[in-house]
Amino acid sequence: MSDVNFFKADLKELEFTLFEQFRLTDLFSSPPFDHFSEEDARMILKEAHHFASEVIGPTLQSSDRTGVQKTEDGVKVPPEMHELWKQYYEGGWNTLSMSEEAGGQGAPNLLGIAVTEMMSGANTAFQMYPALTNGAANVIRAFGTPEQREIYSAKLDNGTWGGTMVLTESHAGSDVGLSSTKAVPNSNGSYKITGNKIFISGGDHDITENIVHLVLARIEGSPKGTRGLSLFIVPKFKVNPDGSLGEFNDVTCTSIEHKMGIHGSATAALAFGEAGNCDGYLLGGEREESAEPGEGIRKMFLMMNGARIGVGVQSLAVASTAYLNALSYARTRKQGAHFRDGRPESGAVPIIEHPDVRRMLMEMKSTVEGCRALIFFTVRLMDEATTLSKSDREAADALTDYFGLFIPLAKSFVSDMAVHVSSLALQVYGGAGYTADYPAEQYMRDSRIFPVYEGTNGIQALDLVGRKLTQNGGAVIGRFTGEMAEFVKALGGHKGYEAESAALGRAMEGFNVVLGKYMEFFAQDKRELVLLTATRFLESMSKTLIAKLLLEGALTAEEGLKNAAEDSQDAQYYQGKIATARFYARNILPTVFSLNEVLAEGDLSAMEIPDSGFSLAF
Numbered sequence: 001m002s003d004v005n006f007f008k009a010d011l012k013e014l015e016f017t018l019f020e021q022f023r024l025t026d027l028f029s030s031p032p033f034d035h036f037s038e039e040d041a042r043m044i045l046k047e048a049h050h051f052a053s054e055v056i057g058p059t060l061q062s063s064d065r066t067g068v069q070k071t072e073d074g075v076k077v078p079p080e081m082h083e084l085w086k087q088y089y090e091g092g093w094n095t096l097s098m099s100e101e102a103g104g105q106g107a108p109n110l111l112g113i114a115v116t117e118m119m120s121g122a123n124t125a126f127q128m129y130p131a132l133t134n135g136a137a138n139v140i141r142a143f144g145t146p147e148q149r150e151i152y153s154a155k156l157d158n159g160t161w162g163g164t165m166v167l168t169e170s171h172a173g174s175d176v177g178l179s180s181t182k183a184v185p186n187s188n189g190s191y192k193i194t195g196n197k198i199f200i201s202g203g204d205h206d207i208t209e210n211i212v213h214l215v216l217a218r219i220e221g222s223p224k225g226t227r228g229l230s231l232f233i234v235p236k237f238k239v240n241p242d243g244s245l246g247e248f249n250d251v252t253c254t255s256i257e258h259k260m261g262i263h264g265s266a267t268a269a270l271a272f273g274e275a276g277n278c279d280g281y282l283l284g285g286e287r288e289e290s291a292e293p294g295e296g297i298r299k300m301f302l303m304m305n306g307a308r309i310g311v312g313v314q315s316l317a318v319a320s321t322a323y324l325n326a327l328s329y330a331r332t333r334k335q336g337a338h339f340r341d342g343r344p345e346s347g348a349v350p351i352i353e354h355p356d357v358r359r360m361l362m363e364m365k366s367t368v369e370g371c372r373a374l375i376f377f378t379v380r381l382m383d384e385a386t387t388l389s390k391s392d393r394e395a396a397d398a399l400t401d402y403f404g405l406f407i408p409l410a411k412s413f414v415s416d417m418a419v420h421v422s423s424l425a426l427q428v429y430g431g432a433g434y435t436a437d438y439p440a441e442q443y444m445r446d447s448r449i450f451p452v453y454e455g456t457n458g459i460q461a462l463d464l465v466g467r468k469l470t471q472n473g474g475a476v477i478g479r480f481t482g483e484m485a486e487f488v489k490a491l492g493g494h495k496g497y498e499a500e501s502a503a504l505g506r507a508m509e510g511f512n513v514v515l516g517k518y519m520e521f522f523a524q525d526k527r528e529l530v531l532l533t534a535t536r537f538l539e540s541m542s543k544t545l546i547a548k549l550l551l552e553g554a555l556t557a558e559e560g561l562k563n564a565a566e567d568s569q570d571a572q573y574y575q576g577k578i579a580t581a582r583f584y585a586r587n588i589l590p591t592v593f594s595l596n597e598v599l600a601e602g603d604l605s606a607m608e609i610p611d612s613g614f615s616l617a618f
Helices: 011-021 025-028 038-066 080-089 109-122 124-143 146-157 296-332 355-388 393-405 407-434 442-447 457-468 471-490 498-525 527-562 569-588 591-601
Strands: 069-071 074-076 160-164 183-184 191-201 209-217 229-235 237-239 245-248 250-256 267-274 279-282
Touching: 011 109, 011 355, 011 527, 011 569, 025 038, 025 355, 038 080, 038 109, 038 442, 069 191, 069 250, 074 109, 074 250, 109 124, 109 245, 109 296, 109 355, 124 146, 124 160, 124 229, 124 296, 124 407, 146 209, 146 229, 160 296, 160 569, 183 229, 191 209, 209 250, 209 296, 229 237, 229 296, 229 393, 245 457, 250 407, 250 457, 296 407, 296 442, 355 393, 355 407, 355 442, 355 527, 355 569, 393 407, 393 457, 393 471, 393 527, 407 527, 457 527, 471 498, 471 527, 471 591, 498 527, 498 591, 527 569, 527 591
Parallel strands: 160 209, 183 209
Antiparallel strands: 069 074, 183 191, 191 267, 191 279, 209 229, 229 279, 237 245, 250 267
């Protein structure tokens, strides 16, 4: 049963970001993307918009209300998920960015991300199932033996089986190195797996006939910590040599989490080997050098990094449709008198006429479009590296490292902004937004998980300041500051952008001061000052980069405006892009000024307070 379809996407905005600002078609001039054309890409984008709007969108509320149920007959997902899964795989959407060598369509990830954004915005709980399945297939394809690739990846790719990533344990949380799940060698080369995992998205369901779990476990005798972890293929049902299903593999769902949001996603607690009959297979096989025990976390990072970008896309998707729904409501909801003209004869004006509502809409619009630019910028770096991988290995590796710098931003900042934008959207609705009659409350509930899973945002910030800033001797962050300096100088030469150039320059001056302070803190063994401020540093860097990307978009829009007919929709769109960039540079970027001052100050009061100073209540 389907409900009201609230999904909204701005196809014009997606096309501008893809084709005009980030020049998707430039990628088509080099292998492995040279079999694509702009016509192909635009057609795919429109088909994806139709599929997300007409097929996935109507299932959002009904699947949320039904939720996932653990029954005597197994775990049952909302009925809509079965038909969505079928149509998704029949449409080949899972293969869009898969390489041609692997049997996919070989499109740039940049196009794939745009498609995924729309589908996640339509029903993010559904999109999690194929996303995790694709991730598991990619890891097996990258590190598995030929037999493992043939048996598992093929059936994950065509949707016959589902896939998961299995890391978290109740006593360990994000500290994966404390994992206690064990792997004991069998005589036939497999391992007996025993342990309990929690918070496993798609961990058990009835969409597919089998579920392939990628499980981190410690082989007996392996070192403590993450370096002692290995990665195993553990199917729900054992698989015969010919690929057919065998007996139950002793993977038991002990519970389905009752969550604040994403109710259509089966978040399971799993017990492996309760009856002593759970077999796992070391990814890569015993004879493969890449399969040496202890290599598990490195292999899992392929899926984890993809998932972190995926969370950023989920966050962007929900924020975007939340904004567009709030905008639609503001255009039609009439309330109050005009602040200048008084009350009209009709009795009230649309609330979009009220300045505070316009402020909220502009904050949402600029944040959503800025976050989209951040993600598309990041993913394009990965595509560029792919085009260089055979012709210039050194340049490709440098771009890959640069891409890695922005993963924490794409995951953390965008997910924080999804919650913020969803909250603003609910505020635009007023009291109506707090009810289930409108989608804002679900967007608020669904988005709140994004800053938490796939590595909490605090952990992402620590990765940024602890690893990325010093990577390659500081060359990676140096490339960022150099490119920012070049843009600030170039922007100052554009008439009408002097104020924006000055603001961005001031933000970068403060950012560079903080970088210097961080080096001092490390040298003086005051690392707690870096750890205390890492989250704020990530926020500062994200806002500064987004301001730059939005202003780049504004300059692109200036060119488009020259060729647009006066008062046409295209002209109004370009004017909107320019106004949005100015708003962000003048209203949101300045918050970075004080943020950088706080970062450089080196305040330790949060560390100096005694534990009992927080409260004597308990």
